[in-house]
Amino acid sequence: MSSDSSDRTDSAGPAGPSGLDPAVAARLKRNADGLVPAVAQQYDTGEVLMLGWMDDEALHRTLTTGRCTYWSRSRGEYWVKGDTSGHFQHVKSVALDCDGDTVLVRVDQVDGACHTGDRTCFDAGELPLGPAASA
Template sequence: MACVPDLDPSVSDRLRFDAAGLVAAIVQQHDSGEVLMLGWMDSEALRRTLSEGRVTFWSRSRQEYWRKGDTSGHVQFVKSVALDCDGDALLVRVDQVGAACHTGDRTCFDAGALDAVVGEAQQ
């Protein structure tokens, strides 16, 4: 069995994983800015995402890794990955092929807008 390298310490040292060892990964279409979905990554899922050019998540419900598109064909090709200022969230910019949501919708955020008071900047 081949030895799989760990996540680079220069990356892992900057991450703040939650109690379950996960970090939120917001997935965005690279050219339009459309927010597609939110997934969860541990250090291995992030290592795979950074090194393979395809997005890999940790499934909290199935307790296993899943590479987006392996069963559905709706692949996410990595364009860039950024860490937020607190180290507790990732922004993964992708080229999405097909639907991002497991429901078949383009984005997981098509479930309907919530009523909210719209704020305005003070002049």
């Protein structure tokens, strides 16, 4: 999962007032902190890049600016991917899953998506599968 130490923006709070379309907001199933996981995927290859967290305002900003905005749980502030690192995520499409509890953001990723600079946060090595799972 992604740490977000390389890109900063401003603080406010999760689940505060937002400009998110009420019809979209009504579909969201948030966790106890008012957040939904947001999976970033490279739009043309399907490569899973990272996971971040969004509240209503972060999703609103993502939908209206074309740049991925996330909520930093560790710092308690919004951050726009690429503002300090230069590793921008240009939004191509946004979808909710069938339960409304996860957002899929298809992006055109510039350079690495991971805070380590790697292309994806999921390249630290696959976990070994047991014999029944690998059959």
